[in-house]
Amino acid sequence: ECISSVSLSSLIAEEFDDFPDAELILKPISDGGDGFLDVCRFHFSGKILNYQISTPYDNSELICPVLYNIDSKTIYIESADLLGLKVVSAEFRNPLKLSSKGLGELLLKIENDVSSGKININKIIVGIGGTATIDMGIGACSALGLKLFDVNDKEILAIPENFNKVEDIEWDNKTFPFRIDLIIDVDNPLLGRTGAATVFGQQKGASESDIVILENGFNNIRNFLQNKDITDSSNPTFGAGGGIPSLLYLLLNAKIRRAKDFILNDLGIGRLKGKVDFVITGEGAFDHQSLMGKGAGIILQEFEKRSSKIFLLCGIIRNEVNKKLPDNIFPIEINSFFQNKDESILNIESGIRLACIKIKNNL
Template sequence: MEKRILIAPNSFKECADSVTIAELIRENLSQLTYYDLIVKPISDGGDGFLNVCKQNFGGEIRFYSISTAYDENKFSCPVLYCQSRNEIYIESAEILGLKVVPIQLRNPLELSSKGLGELLLRINEEVSNEAIKIDRVYVGIGGTATIDMGIGMMSKLGLKLLDQGTNELNVLPKNYFKVADIIFVPIQFSFEIIPVIDVNNPLLGEYNGIETYGLQKGANENSIILLMNYFNHLINLLENKKLSISSQSLSGAGGGIPASLQIFYNTPLYSSQDFILQDIGLKSLTDEVDYLITGEGSFNHQSNSGKGAGILIDLFKSSVKKIFLVCGYIDSSVKSKLPDNVIPIELNKYFNSETESIMKYKDGIRRACDEIINQVDF
């Protein structure tokens, strides 16, 4: 009986997306002629979300001119339009991500999510003009450089921040402490907005998203403290207007983008786990495959908090013979806690530095596949 290998990696952040990684693995396992290779790249909402959606749902890539996160210049942003499903898919990392914000400009106090608001506005206009028909817009949240609580996005959808003199403020996190009043006259959407979130961290409180992910977005310890204080200030103002909900219920994913959708539009959140298992269809394969190959750029304790590879390990650990976890780096404290049938393979062991392993990731994947070939049962 032909054995089946499921190839389902997540993206390797700032290196290659999951569709590219999955295809590389398939190519390097092509000599396993007695195995059925099932290729199902995944995304938890971050880098590569659009490519994964296109591979699974079809559709066409459309482009919209919107503002960058760091100035008023415009750039062409891709979205996926699935006419057959009446859906659009947005990858927040394509608008606000570390991959599109130059490293020298990664100061979250100076960055805004306004481009995402502009994009939603443009889509709404096209629906109103009957240029496209849309019932749902999925927004993949992850890989963002911004930490603005989604207030920049809302500034394009009817929100204004006013100071003590009722002067309108430039909507940037560095100005939040000056806010004395918040005015919001909402834009009404004719479609449902569905944020796909990759982490469960709250906006504020214990294990909040700012402290957990701030450093990797370019924040320092001082700016992290400022951002938490500024967010608390805004939430207090919103509570006085009876707009806010419990800060523990607000999502800290993507620098707080979903939090604004929760506050101002009462938007429910959609977990990346449900997206991967139900929409992409991985749950239906649990009893259909013998081996699983998954992985991501860096696997650490956060990877077990609703992240792609961690989701699949939990799902398949009891039903497959072996799980090959292929990553650039795997945290040693997490590695020791992996299930017995998980085989960790770190690409960095093949190279002299992290930079070299990223530059030569194709060679790293080839070597990892050589190890996998030696460990599967013929």
Template sequence: MKILIAPNSFKESLSSVQISKILAEELGKEKNFQSILLPLSDGGDGFLEVLEFIYGNELIKQEFPVEFSGEKFSAPVLFNISGKEVFIESAEVIGLKKLPQQKRNPLLINTFPLGKLILDLLNLKNSDSVPFFEKIIIGVGGTSTIDFGIGAVNALGVKFLDIHGNEVEPIPENFLSISDILFPLSSNHSAIQPFNHSIIKSFNSSILTCIVDVQTPLLGENSAVDLYGPQKGASKHDLEIIKKGIEKIVELLIKKNFITDSTYINGAGGGLASGLKIFFDAEIVSASNFIFEKILAEKELSDIDFLITGEGRFDIQSFEGKATGELIKKFANKEKKIFLVCGKIENDVKNLLPENVQCFQLIDLFKDEEESKLKTVEGLKSIASKIKEIILK
């Protein structure tokens, strides 16, 4: 029997690669089971780990120096030689995991370090220091920032000026002071112009691709700022300042004909992907499309008998473009049993699941959610054992 094991990560607990291996080890005790491991990523924490697991020796890892919120460290990037691509995980540069709780304040930090890393790569493009690449693919998710990507585009040469023409440090706290936007060579909006200098003459509009985990709009009702801001350390007062500041920049962009008042602004990574798209014509690709078109397409899955998938918290947003929800949709009509293994499954989404889905929650095995996080490995082994019994019946 062939079992596809394709979970997403459990935030603040285990990566999707770790979860896949734990489930496979337990199921592997039955000799008639053949497990195919395909850990998922929505572009956030563990994005590079998943790519390493899937592509293996096809990838070359290099470390680049980064400075974020006063801390210096190295961030990994992966080069795919055959695909002429380089992969970046935003969470490895500006992620929540890079900041202790007391330093999380999205008013005072921005995406500049990520833009600087992109610029470092572009500086080395066509040199002997790095493998040749034509695309930079950025996993956007798990960030500690909510700056609309303004810090990143600043690192790439865009300047933000106050009413007196002085350059403004582009952190959300200062956004309301911004009155003008200045490009390095031209005020005319072009994906090529901001990069059209000596180090990037080969730049084209499709060099940047952002893999996003959510379709939630950055602003408006039920915005990404409101939904994800609190977990990034923002108070209600902070959120209002951030929203008003981003709205001010959006107004400027409309005046300069960069966007229209109806332009959809994706909220992934605190608006990082949308900022790179608006200023530098980056392509935005949903994580599920990336997985299905780039990874699943290369796998032979027609003869799969069972699917095991899951994530830390499965809720209504899981069906809004996230990898786990999209995988369930993909297998919903294939008359194959799907086992959904999660830390917690919200009640309002259970009725939306196809009939061939059987649910397992870690919180059902322990006294509370906190204990389930501490004993995730134990819980996963127990669930895998139950799944094995069900399959063998």
């Protein structure tokens, strides 16, 4: 991403300092992906705690920040900070070999801090998005005791390239002294044409043959879970974050929450309905998926009938989506101020300032 939601909000506020008739309410949002932790820190404040966990691709370690809000007894985690494309360099982006084990390790370390009295929480909220992994959350659960066995009853590494070899699964129910909420922004099932591997695999480095292996492996794991009476694997949200919600929901009783719920209720956007004259929101590339649970799409749906004008800032907006927008929504493409996409990325702050001038001229 070129600019975070929090930085974008601050920049827009600066540009409206000389606009006396406007009272701006800053409410940066996140639908669970990159920037989730910054948004949570803006809204909830708190203390940043750092935990040392394994990277998704080997046994080397990375430092993962989390936000601890003492008053609400809540820890906020951005999955992209420990499993994301931003922490997995291009040379390691092979989803067949990547594991979400770091998430399981992080949960255990937080549990240890709760047990020792270092922190006091009753809830963890995890923003799911921007992940490099596509492993159903099996890696996370492997750090919590889940084991996979092949036809020779030999334990095998819990990574996707081995899922089709699994002949047995061992799991001792693990419980935590806190609730786990997963914030998801997509309605994709785990399997099939709109599933985790098929839809998101290529952008995470998977080839067509890799996607077939992933799909077959997921099917195999699902069958074993069903044989153990662990059902409901058809949940329409299980494809988010490389399938992480599936195993965390089925084995850890995690609660799956839509980004819309988090944005409107936790971030307080819903309390602004009917109280604002215009809205400024945005997204890097605005397309049909943006209207299906993504942050900017949620804002448009909530305010298009309640505000006189909505200004949609985006790097680019797909023409087929632009044509369907209501008359009170004004899209502004940052790319249109520059010669090409690369130039607009390098000069994103200048582009935002030019967009703000355009907004003020239309108020």
